[in-house]
Amino acid sequence: MTAALSLVKRARRVKPKRDGEATKKRLLDAAEQEFARKGFAGARLGAIAVAASAQQALVHHYFGDKEGLYQAVLTRAVEATTSEGWDILQRVPIGGARGRKARLDLPALRALVDAFVVAMLRFFATHAPLLSIVRHDARAGGAFTRELVTRTSKPVFDVVVGTLGDLQRRGVVRRGIDVRHVCVSVFAMCAYPYYDEEFLTVLWPVDVRGADFMDARRREIVDTAMARLAP
Amino acid sequence: MTAALSLVKRARRVKPKRDGEATKKRLLDAAEQEFARKGFAGARLGAIAVAASAQQALVHHYFGDKEGLYQAVLTRAVEATTSEGWDILQRVPIGGARGRKARLDLPALRALVDAFVVAMLRFFATHAPLLSIVRHDARAGGAFTRELVTRTSKPVFDVVVGTLGDLQRRGVVRRGIDVRHVCVSVFAMCAYPYYDEEFLTVLWPVDVRGADFMDARRREIVDTAMARLAP
DNA sequence: TGACGAATTGACTATTTAATAAATAATCAA
DNA sequence: TTGATTATTTATTAAATAGTCAATTCGTCA
Numbered sequence: 001m002t003a004a005l006s007l008v009k010r011a012r013r014v015k016p017k018r019d020g021e022a023t024k025k026r027l028l029d030a031a032e033q034e035f036a037r038k039g040f041a042g043a044r045l046g047a048i049a050v051a052a053s054a055q056q057a058l059v060h061h062y063f064g065d066k067e068g069l070y071q072a073v074l075t076r077a078v079e080a081t082t083s084e085g086w087d088i089l090q091r092v093p094i095g096g097a098r099g100r101k102a103r104l105d106l107p108a109l110r111a112l113v114d115a116f117v118v119a120m121l122r123f124f125a126t127h128a129p130l131l132s133i134v135r136h137d138a139r140a141g142g143a144f145t146r147e148l149v150t151r152t153s154k155p156v157f158d159v160v161v162g163t164l165g166d167l168q169r170r171g172v173v174r175r176g177i178d179v180r181h182v183c184v185s186v187f188a189m190c191a192y193p194y195y196d197e198e199f200l201t202v203l204w205p206v207d208v209r210g211a212d213f214m215d216a217r218r219r220e221i222v223d224t225a226m227a228r229l230a231p
Numbered sequence: 232m233t234a235a236l237s238l239v240k241r242a243r244r245v246k247p248k249r250d251g252e253a254t255k256k257r258l259l260d261a262a263e264q265e266f267a268r269k270g271f272a273g274a275r276l277g278a279i280a281v282a283a284s285a286q287q288a289l290v291h292h293y294f295g296d297k298e299g300l301y302q303a304v305l306t307r308a309v310e311a312t313t314s315e316g317w318d319i320l321q322r323v324p325i326g327g328a329r330g331r332k333a334r335l336d337l338p339a340l341r342a343l344v345d346a347f348v349v350a351m352l353r354f355f356a357t358h359a360p361l362l363s364i365v366r367h368d369a370r371a372g373g374a375f376t377r378e379l380v381t382r383t384s385k386p387v388f389d390v391v392v393g394t395l396g397d398l399q400r401r402g403v404v405r406r407g408i409d410v411r412h413v414c415v416s417v418f419a420m421c422a423y424p425y426y427d428e429e430f431l432t433v434l435w436p437v438d439v440r441g442a443d444f445m446d447a448r449r450r451e452i453v454d455t456a457m458a459r460l461a462p
Numbered sequence: 463t464g465a466c467g468a469a470t471t472g473a474c475t476a477t478t479t480a481a482t483a484a485a486t487a488a489t490c491a492a
Numbered sequence: 493t494t495g496a497t498t499a500t501t502t503a504t505t506a507a508a509t510a511g512t513c514a515a516t517t518c519g520t521c522a
Contacts, residue, residue, distance in 0.1 A: 018488055018499050037370070041273030045480065055501060060481060138429035139268075149433040157434045180435055181451040187434075188423030189416045195426055198369035200418075202380040203388045204411055220412040227458035249469050249518055276510065286471060291511060 024062050026052040031073050036129035040070055040136040074137060074144045077130050081152055106230060109172055113186075113225045116160050117218055120190035123152060125214075128194040157183055164229070174231040182228055189221045255293050257283040262304050267360035271301055271367040305368060305375045308361050312383055319350045320390055337461060340403055344417075344456045347391050348449055351421035354383060356445075359425040388414055395460070405462040413459055420452045 030051035034043045045066060049056040063069040124131075130148075138145040164179040173179065193200060193208045206213055261282035265274045276297060280287040294300040320343075355362075361379075369376040395410035404410065424431060424439045437444055 020499060023499075039270050039272060041270060044478095046478095056480085057482085057502085058500070061499080064481095066480070135429075145429055146433050149430050153430070154434055177454070178447065178451070181447060182455075184423065184431065184435070184448075185420045185451060185455055187431075188419040191423065191427065192415065192419030196422065198366075198376050199380050199384070200415065202377050203385055203418075204415070216409065216412060217415075220409070220416060223408070224413075224416055224455060224459045228455045251469060254469075275508090277508095287510085288472085288512080289470070292469080295511095297510070 020062075023052070023054050023058060027054055027059060027062065027069070028073055028076055031069050032077070032129070032133065035070060035073060035133045035136075039132075040066075045069075070136070071144075074134060074148075077133070078144060078148050078151060081127065081130070081148065106172070106226075109167060109229065110222070110226055112160070112163060113229070114218075114222050116156065117186060117190060117221050117225070119156060120187060121214065121218060124191050124194045127152075131195075153187070157187075171231070173229045177228065182225060185228075186221060186225055189217075189224065193217065251293075254283070254285055254289060258285055258290060258293065258300070259304055259307055262300050263308070263360070263364065266301060266304060266364045266367075270363075271297075276300075301367070302375075305365060305379075308364070309375060309379050309382060312358065312361070312379065319346045320387065337403070337457075340398060340460065341453070341457055343391070343394060344460070345449075345453050347387065348417060348421060348452050348456070350387060351418060352445065352449060355422050355425045358383075362426075384418070388418075402462070404460045408459065413456060416459075417452060417456055420448075420455065424448065 027048065030048045031043070034048045034051065038044070043066075045056050045059050048069075049059060059066075059069055063072050134142075134145055134148055137143075161180055161183055164173055164182065167173040168175060168177075168179060193214070197208050200208055258279065261279045262274070265279045265282065269275070274297075276287050276290050279300075280290060290297075290300055294303050365373075365376055365379055368374075392411055392414055395404055395413065398404040399406060399408075399410060424445070428439050431439055
């Protein structure tokens, strides 16, 4: 009966009264939120346990101590964050097919820049809480920061800088400018609204997270970059 | 003797063994550092006291509790932060003399933008730790954030947006763009290196605080803005 | 000089919070 | 069914940290 029952359970997906993995996940989810909102020192294991509807002792059972929980949150997040930017860039002919004959015209350049901006905006929109969490690690000179950036932003940055450099040598991009600085500017323009929401709202009372604002932002950033790059 | 002695003290500036104001200042200085580095929850009153070479009890004597100390730090900082940006902008003919006949040429526009960028870069370079501190207040929807931004960034933002709007109506600035977005972009480009030092260093191993990088950054930002604004 | 008030000190308390340990209940495999 | 393993709960401990209090020292002024 037990074997049969467990089969039925698995088949009908009856949730068992006890499920370590599920509890672990709930704890990680709750911890992710709590760390993002309060920072590492401000986060309370009690609050995390309540939010996860679990006992505080389970935190220690599964993750050892608070630091362990923090590391687990980051580990999971970093693993989940494979460089999505790549996919978008791959589809841009000029970015993906550097080996082949790339069309060297401005529309293609614009497509590259737009893909870059879209990838960045999406990244920051999705991972703003994660960035807030990882800051604790970053201040401690932690390895997760490096790992995260290496996995996500760096490949995109490198491809774009490389491609822009090529285009610059071929005369499609204005000469005499440092394309790395241009990329940093794009990063900045994309990230700023998510980083500095509270400040920005005082300057300009508008729904910074709203689609309207962000759509306008995307156009603004692409146009700005193009104005800078085009000869 | 006492009166004479105190006169001598004041004259020669002999530091008295006990000086409430001086101690208060040392505590505030130490607290400012500690809050900036560790955040509110992570800051330790003990560490602050040690750094200030004072007793922890004095914190409570002068500021009541931890929250009071935090408020005192912010109050002092906000009061010390009068809108310096104004001064720089005043000196720019096109920004300061809006009433009079302003020269409507591109060099004048460039001067305005450059003054704007210089003011912003200086602000962020000087106040990066303060911004880190105020974030605790900002998350709590605190009044200090609003006060700080209102005192510092907002007047500059408003003047620049207003001036650019004028110039746009007069045809000096390209029509059809939202100058507020341009200003947000400039803010972003100026702030990013200070906000995201740890991230940026992974992308581009360079001394982000160094004069070389920042000088290049200033040129980059001004040129970018001009490329966007010029018709 | 002496008294008063402010600054300072050190010992102490209260509270919060992370961490542990032991007991109980569910699950799974043989 | 049974025994082992794992998940969960309850109670308790240990450590860190904010906050209090009374005693003491020092500067100032009558």
